[in-house]
Structure formats: structure tokens, C-alpha cells
Amino acid sequence: MTEFDHFDPKLFKYLKDLKANNNRDWFKERKDRYEDDLRSPVLDFVRSMEEPLLKISPHFVASDKKSGGSLLRIYRDTRFGKDKTPYKTNAGIHFKHEDGKDVHAPGYYLHLDNNECFLGLGMWGPETKVLFKIRTAIVDDPNAYKKIINAKKFKDTFELGGSSLKRAPKGFDPEDPMIVELRRKSFIAIKNYSKKELTSKGFKKQLIADMRTGNAFVKFLCECIDIPF
Numbered sequence: 001m002t003e004f005d006h007f008d009p010k011l012f013k014y015l016k017d018l019k020a021n022n023n024r025d026w027f028k029e030r031k032d033r034y035e036d037d038l039r040s041p042v043l044d045f046v047r048s049m050e051e052p053l054l055k056i057s058p059h060f061v062a063s064d065k066k067s068g069g070s071l072l073r074i075y076r077d078t079r080f081g082k083d084k085t086p087y088k089t090n091a092g093i094h095f096k097h098e099d100g101k102d103v104h105a106p107g108y109y110l111h112l113d114n115n116e117c118f119l120g121l122g123m124w125g126p127e128t129k130v131l132f133k134i135r136t137a138i139v140d141d142p143n144a145y146k147k148i149i150n151a152k153k154f155k156d157t158f159e160l161g162g163s164s165l166k167r168a169p170k171g172f173d174p175e176d177p178m179i180v181e182l183r184r185k186s187f188i189a190i191k192n193y194s195k196k197e198l199t200s201k202g203f204k205k206q207l208i209a210d211m212r213t214g215n216a217f218v219k220f221l222c223e224c225i226d227i228p229f
Helices: 009-020 024-029 031-048 050-056 128-140 142-149 152-157 203-213 215-224
Strands: 091-096 107-112 117-123 159-161 187-193
Touching: 009 031, 009 107, 024 031, 031 050, 031 091, 050 203, 117 203, 117 215, 128 142, 128 215, 142 152, 142 215, 152 203, 187 215, 203 215
Parallel strands: none
Antiparallel strands: 091 107, 107 117, 117 187, 159 187
């Protein structure tokens, strides 16, 4: 097998066709396309990331398991929403921390979609007690946190994303100079990519470099919740 370098445009063509035909009959009749154009190449990518990820941090996992691994399931949970289409029209790849049980744990996430592609790293939607630890760490040493998010290379590469509270979180001073950061409900840094970048030679090398640029941010979050980086 050739060492993975970049994604094939066929992956995005498959996602486009799935979006136009988001029903079980179409999916089942073309299951071979899902395997050949999406799952197999993504799992090749995941396997190729095992060694680079180990060098970034030995505590994040690249798992090529077909179920419960780094490739998130394509089946949507349709129980509670109005949208009953059965399949996701994106591919999500999550390299989560070995101590994490779900997508809310610290991790590195690659999103492949015809509308947007991005690398996200950090913690998305952590529970209240975890947010309290992160916010407390920022209050206790705001300069350490500011040094990370204001570092030139980090700022040139990433934007902090996710939703925020409208008011100060309970137990925190609304006048705190770091209130914008303290109101965050997620601590994630995002870098957008074009489909052309994802399907061009050298993409994986660029991705690894970008992940390394975010190391200090992820390390800070791990330390906040007392897990190793």
C-alpha cells in the first residue's frame, strides 16, 4: 500500500452524491462506493497517522477500527431532530485522548465536507465541571493562557471557535479582563482548508505541521483537567 499523502477527490464526489440521495435504498445499493471512496481511504489515512500522532503526543489515539475508532459513524441520530435523513454528508475523523470516552474529550478532529473542511483541536462542549476547571486555570494564570493563544504562529494558523455564554459563568467575575475567554462553552481552535488543499500532494505533511502548532493549546487543556499530554 502506498503511503497516504492526500485525499482523493472521489471522496468528495461520493459525499456530494450522498447528499443528493440521502436515503437507505440509495446507500445500500452503492455500499461498495462507501467502502471504496470513503471508509477505506479514510482508514488508510488513520493508519498513516499512528506514528506522527505518537510523536505529537503518546496519549492521543489513531484507531482504524471500523466501529468505534477514529472515523466517526456515518449514521445520523434521527431520534430528536426534525431532519430524518439517515446519513451524515461529511466524514469526521477524531484522534481523541486515551482517557477520553467521547467527542467532548481533548482531541484533534478533521472534518471533510463539500461545504467546509477544517482541523479542529481542543475540547468541544465539555461538561460543566470540566469547563469550571479550565476557566479557573485561566483566572489563576491568565498570562500563561494569553501567551498560548496570542503566539504569532498559533494566531496565524488558527481561530478560536465555538459558542459562548451571553453572561459571565456562575462564580466568575463579569469584570474579569479575560471574560471573553471565560464565557466560552468550548475551547477549540480551528483551521480551515479548501478541498483543493485536501486533495493535493503534501496535505498530510501540512496537517501534521498544523497539529504541532496547536500543541501548546491542547497541552494547556489537558493540564487543566489533570490528564497527561
